[in-house]
Amino acid sequence: MSDIDIENLAYVDIQHDALAVFDDVEQGVILSEDIWISGYKAGESSVHGKAKITFREGGGSDITSRDGVKVDRSLSSKTNFNVSIPKLNIDNCTVKYPKQIIHPPYKKTSNLDAPLHINSLDLNPKSPHVVIGGPHGYCVILPTSLNSTEKEVQLKGHVGDVRDVKWFPSGEVILTASSDLSIRIYGREGINPRTLRGHTRAITSTHILGVGKQILSASKDGTIRLWDVGKGEEVKRWLIGLESRMTIEGMIVVEDPQLLQLLGLGLGEGEGEGEERVMILNVQDGIWIQPFSSTEKGSGWFIKNHLNSQLISMDQKEGLVVLGYMNGVVDIIDLVRLRKPSTSKEAEVEVGMDRIKRIKRNESPIFSLYLTSTSTGDEDEVDLYVGTSSGLPCLLGITIREYGFEVETKEELAGWEATGIECWGKVGDNVWCAGGEGGLRRY
Secondary structure (H helix, E strand, C coil), X not given: CCCCCXXXXXXEEECCCHHHHHHHHHCCCCCEEEXXXXXXXXXXXXXXXXXEEEECCCCCEEEEEECXXXXXXXXXXXXXXXXXXXXXXXXXXXXXXXXXXXXXXXXXXXXXXXXXXCCEEEECCCCCEEEEECHHHCEEEEECCCCXXXXXXXXXXXXXXXXXXXXXXXXXXXXXXXXXXXXXXXXXXXXXXXXXXXXXXXXXXXXXXXXXCEEEEEECCCEEEEEECCCCEEEEEEXXXXXXXCCCCEEEEECCHHHHHHCCCCCCCCCCCCCCCEEEEECCCEEEEEECCCCCCCCCEEEECCCXXXXXXXXXXXXXXXXXXXXXXXXXXXXXHHCCCCCCCCCCCCCCCCCEEEEECCCCCEEEEEEEECCCCCCCEEEEEEEECCEEEEEEEEEECCCCEEEEEEEEECCCCCXXXXXXEEECCXXXXXXXXXXXXXX
């Protein structure tokens, strides 16, 4: 895939505290102040404009744009703006600021420690709560309701960085995994009735099977392990790699029978018969595909990364796979591209189902990717949230055509300084993201 052209997407960056400027002007603290707006696209000169925010008699504020940019405030929401930069062919790009920001309670052990860095978040499927994982064992349940007086619940026990957190489907139990080599189960009151141990290096990903009687965990030790939660013991193990073990940085589990067929599995005869699921693993220099049914060495296969950059993030939904790299590139591919090479039982590939799109906004490493269905429910469209090491999160729209994928920037998600966006979550129309600043933002 290394010789595929990269489509460079233009993007917009607005002063991260612009809403505070509007508030100061509208409250009469100051009569006017500038905010800056920048537009970028690889291969073209960047545009740096300003907009003067001035007090309006009778209440509110006025915006006067200049220097090649045009900014309008949305009539439906004071946190949304429309930006046009004609020189870069940016027309009415939606820029959203957070509707809500939560700063979790976090006490540094010393002044030399960095601020809270949120590694993982998960939204409760049954109630307005979020669980987050951070450094040095920091793990907490927070209410997400506006103006809630409910206290947070600390999940104590981990001593290493909490790398992955998940609610069980019931919304009453939480699964956590850490670099301290342990997996823990908590009740939502903070009680830890079960701790699972066995991995020899940091645990990077987990997956809950069904209602949660069993879970999967993936680790930098090159193994995936299946655990019986009730018994608190390992029941199955896969060693990833052929000559030597591969470090696992991330895991996606595919269980849909139609998607398994795209990978050449679950067709009901011969190898792969009765396949229930497959694990797709980020091993930095490529992707390892591991069928669930077999633990034999070599039962999985490796898809080498021909892009000259390390793979650091990925997600999968509805037959699409998105891959994010250290050099800022995002690959959008059909799941069928990950099928086992040179097998006698190839997947039946529909016409046009070998599509790939390679995009890039800038050089910032792609820290997080999150695929989700569009708000319109269109089967030919998928939403992709992207977070990078330098902030600038965005929502991209992917349209699935017979000949390939079309990608457009639907929203820029402003309000971040230059800090990494590590994780995403969505319930209904509410999208949350978090990362290096320690705050959770809802858009």
